Structures are given as C-alpha cells and as structure tokens.
Amino acid sequence: MKIVIAHSEEEFGKLAFAEIREVVYQDPACTLGLATGSTPIPLYKEMVKDHQENGTSYGKVRTFNLDEYVGLPKEHPESYISFMTRNLFSHVDIDMKNVNIPNGLAPDITAECARYSSLLDKVSVDVQVLGIGANGHIAFNEPGTPFDSKTHQVFLTQKTISDNARFFDSIDQVPKSALTMGIGEIMNAKKLLMLAAGSNKADAVYKMIKGPVDPSCPASILQKHPDVVIVLDRAAAAKL
Numbered sequence: 001m002k003i004v005i006a007h008s009e010e011e012f013g014k015l016a017f018a019e020i021r022e023v024v025y026q027d028p029a030c031t032l033g034l035a036t037g038s039t040p041i042p043l044y045k046e047m048v049k050d051h052q053e054n055g056t057s058y059g060k061v062r063t064f065n066l067d068e069y070v071g072l073p074k075e076h077p078e079s080y081i082s083f084m085t086r087n088l089f090s091h092v093d094i095d096m097k098n099v100n101i102p103n104g105l106a107p108d109i110t111a112e113c114a115r116y117s118s119l120l121d122k123v124s125v126d127v128q129v130l131g132i133g134a135n136g137h138i139a140f141n142e143p144g145t146p147f148d149s150k151t152h153q154v155f156l157t158q159k160t161i162s163d164n165a166r167f168f169d170s171i172d173q174v175p176k177s178a179l180t181m182g183i184g185e186i187m188n189a190k191k192l193l194m195l196a197a198g199s200n201k202a203d204a205v206y207k208m209i210k211g212p213v214d215p216s217c218p219a220s221i222l223q224k225h226p227d228v229v230i231v232l233d234r235a236a237a238a239k240l
C-alpha cells in the first residue's frame with residue numbers, strides 16, 4: 001500500500017492523475033474504473049487539462065463506473081452518468097460506446113445487476129478509482145456488505161443519504177437506492193486508486209489503513225489488495 005499526502009487540491013489532483021497517466025500511457029486501450037462524488041473532481045480536472053494540453057487520447061479507453069442511483073433520470077444533474085459527462089466525458093475524446101455505468105432505470109433491476117456483473121467478469125480493470133464514505137463504504141457497499149459481493153442493489157443508509165443531500169435541493173430528493181459494483185468485483189481490478197479528502201474522512205481513513213479487515217469498514221479490505229495507492233489530503237490523513 002502506497003500512501004501519498006497532498007498539500008493542496010491541485011497537488012491532490014496531480015498525484016492522482018500521475019497514477020492514471022502511467023496506465024493510459026502504457027496501454028492506450030486500457031480499462032479504467034471510475035468513481036463519482038466530490039473527491040475525484042480534481043483528478044478529472046487534471047485528466048481534462050492533460051488531454052487539452054498534451055493530447056492524451058481516451059479514444060480506445062473503456063470505462064466502468066462504480067455505481068448509479070436507481071430511478072433518477074439520466075439527464076438529472078445528479079445522476080452519475082450526468083456527473084461523469086459534465087466532469088470528464090464531454091471534455092475528452094472518449095467514445096461513449098466504451099462507457100459503462102449501471103442502468104438505474106432498467107425495468108428489471110436484478111437482470112441489470114447480472115448484466116453488469118457479467119460485463120465485469122469479461123474485463124480486467126487496469127486501475128479502479130475509489131472514494132470512501134465517512135462510514136467506510138466503497139462504491140455503495142455499506143458496512144456489513146460481504147467482501148465477495150457482486151453488482152447489486154443497495155438501499156442507502158441514513159448517513160449516506162444525509163451526506164449526499166448536499167447535491168440535491170432537499171434531502172427528500174436523494175434517491176433511496178442505488179446499483180453498485182460489489183466489493184469482490186472492485187478487488188479484481190489490477191490496481192486500486194483510493195482518494196480521500198477532508199476531516200470528515202479521517203476516521204474512515206484510519207480504519208481503512210490501520211483497523212482490522214472487517215465488513216464493518218468495507219474499505220478495510222484494501223489492505224488485502226496487492227497494488228493500492230491512497231492519495232489523501234492532510235485533513236483526511238490527520239489520524240494516521
């Protein structure tokens with residue numbers, strides 16, 4: 001486990017991007033696992049900047065996102081496909097045919113989870129970007145989720161709903177459920193790039209790195225992955 005600490009938001013983005021750049025430069029047809037939320041935004045800014053300044057191409061890159069809300073129209077600004085389009089996809093030369101995000105509007109949610117799982121079975125994600133919830137969740141795998149889980153529907157905890165309320169006009173508008181890649185599938189990626197920023201993540205970061213490997217902190221499973229890079233800001237690293 002490599003841990004790096006950034007001293008500014010810009011440095012945070014650059015340190016995270018250095019890990020992605022290495023993978024994309026080595027294999028322009030690589031597979032990236034992507035995350036939403038506030039934390040990866042500085043990374044996506046660096047990817048866009050580098051694409052504009054240096055012409056790094058995403059034309060052959062495939063992407064798999066971790067999760068999507070259930071029932072939110074794709075064009076809703078807080079759907080994860082909207083988030084990804086706004087922050088990354090519309091600014092680089094990615095072929096949208098190579099973009100994969102669970103479909104939270106699928107009429108048969110169980111079949112959609114099976115479809116996404118079978119896609120993941122057939123690929124090898126070169127690097128998976130992750131954020132961490134204040135309760136230690138990764139993707140929407142809340143505390144208690146088995147470490148070998150596959151893509152499934154989750155009903156969000158009150159803590160996650162209130163954490164995500166900042167993105168909606170009111171807490172009542174936060175979807176109550178989501179589709180998420182499972183922990184087993186996340187762990188199959190060749191490399192994990194965990195990003196955490198802010199003092200509200202300090203406890204979860206401590207448990208992820210120093211705590212027991214236990215489903216009560218889903219992110220603690222990262223201790224068992226052979227290739228993990230964790231980029232933190234000083235506030236998130238404060239309890240280490």
Ligand code: F6R
Pocket residue numbers: 034035036037038039040066067130131132133137138139140
């Ligand atoms: C999003 C995701 C979530 C977030 C986590 C942290 O795709 O998988 O697990 O990474 O909730 O969110 P932020 O970055 O908004 O603090």
